[in-house]
Amino acid sequence: MHNHAVAATIPARAAAEECFAMDEGEFARFYDATVRPLRGYLTRLSRNVALADDLAQEAYCRVLTAAAPPTDADRLRRYLFRVATNLYRDHFRRARWDGGSLDETHEPADRDSERRLHLRGDVGAVLDVLTPRQRALLWLAYVEGMQHREIAEVLGLSRLSIRPLLFRARRRMARELRARGFAPGGAVDGRSS
Amino acid sequence: MMRWRCASESDTARAARAGAWPEALRTHAAECRVCRDVALVATALDRERRQWSADLLPASAGHIWWVAQLRARHAAAERALRPIRVMTLVAIAASAPVAAGALASALSTVASWLPDLRIVSAIAGIGGYATLPAVTVAASAALAFLLLALTGPFTRADG
Numbered sequence: 359m360h361n362h363a364v365a366a367t368i369p370a371r372a373a374a375e376e377c378f379a380m381d382e383g384e385f386a387r388f389y390d391a392t393v394r395p396l397r398g399y400l401t402r403l404s405r406n407v408a409l410a411d412d413l414a415q416e417a418y419c420r421v422l423t424a425a426a427p428p429t430d431a432d433r434l435r436r437y438l439f440r441v442a443t444n445l446y447r448d449h450f451r452r453a454r455w456d457g458g459s460l461d462e463t464h465e466p467a468d469r470d471s472e473r474r475l476h477l478r479g480d481v482g483a484v485l486d487v488l489t490p491r492q493r494a495l496l497w498l499a500y501v502e503g504m505q506h507r508e509i510a511e512v513l514g515l516s517r518l519s520i521r522p523l524l525f526r527a528r529r530r531m532a533r534e535l536r537a538r539g540f541a542p543g544g545a546v547d548g549r550s551s
Numbered sequence: 552m553m554r555w556r557c558a559s560e561s562d563t564a565r566a567a568r569a570g571a572w573p574e575a576l577r578t579h580a581a582e583c584r585v586c587r588d589v590a591l592v593a594t595a596l597d598r599e600r601r602q603w604s605a606d607l608l609p610a611s612a613g614h615i616w617w618v619a620q621l622r623a624r625h626a627a628a629e630r631a632l633r634p635i636r637v638m639t640l641v642a643i644a645a646s647a648p649v650a651a652g653a654l655a656s657a658l659s660t661v662a663s664w665l666p667d668l669r670i671v672s673a674i675a676g677i678g679g680y681a682t683l684p685a686v687t688v689a690a691s692a693a694l695a696f697l698l699l700a701l702t703g704p705f706t707r708a709d710g
Contacts, residue, residue, distance in 0.1 A: 481595045496596060501599075525555050
């Protein structure tokens with residue numbers, strides 16, 4: 359007996375109600391609130407728009423079908439980012455997530471999306487220099503505004519390791535930005551206007 | 552020794568994201584190396600975020616919901632079929648000795664016919680006496696494999 363033949367006899371709504379921790383309206387609100395930040399994160403992390411889309415969709419499906427996802431909105435958001443990070447990590451498990459030389463951490467990216475990223479200017483090029491973990495750390499800390507404890511939860515690292523890792527990533531990115539003459543308009547960099 | 556942290560680090564990151572700098576924080580950040588880096592990086596990343604969030608066209612929530620529903624249905628089907636698959640395997644395992652006994656009995660019956668068959672074979676001119684048991688065993692094995700394949704254990708769960 360084939361799986362899809364049996365699946366066709368099961369009402370979709372019944373299956374969803376049995377398996378999903380949230381209803382369609384709740385999911386739509388959660389999705390609207392998180393899809394852009396998540397895709398921004400995954401796009402920066404993977405440097406591949408198509409892959410980011412696939413990973414984002416897969417992450418939402420995993421969250422929906424999870425046995426016991428967090429009920430608190432903030433924790434659910436972090437859970438989503440964690441699932442997405444793990445999916446990315448699985449995808450590039452052989453590409454040395456933890457870093458190394460630039461060549462070692464340069465994941466295969468589709469050329470169109472990579473070109474689009476580079477056209478965005480120096481910030482995209484600077485992010486390309488960083489390891490995936492450094493990109494993830496910086497994005498979660500300074501775009502998502504997460505605390506060290508939350509970053510540790512998303513990336514599966516110890517809380518105490520976040521500060522030195524973040525420090526090194528930040529120092530490296532700042533050095534690259536300065537080397538490219540990046541000027542944060544209206545900010546405080548001593549060398550900028 | 553290089554400083555790793557500054558007490559104003561979080562405030563500096565928030566100010567950089569918001570683009571609003573209190574004068575005291577601006578003065579501090581201009582002198583503090585940690586906060587200067589934080590401001591530079593946070594501003595650059597925020598600029599990057601703004602560029603990207605403007606032209607993202609994400610798939611609809613309804614599409615994701617539909618995909619997840621399909622998966623839930625297949626998972627439910629898999630759960631529903633699991634007992635049937637288990638019982639099929641148990642039935643095959645339980646009937647294997649019976650089938651083996653029946654096969655052995657059939658072979659012995661065939662062996663008792665062999666003198667007659669030898670006569671028939673000799674008449675037909677094919678001299679098949681020596682090869683007949685092997686053909687019988689091969690045919691029985693093929694029949695058993697076909698039955699197993701049709702009853703499920705060798706069919707894929709995803710069709």
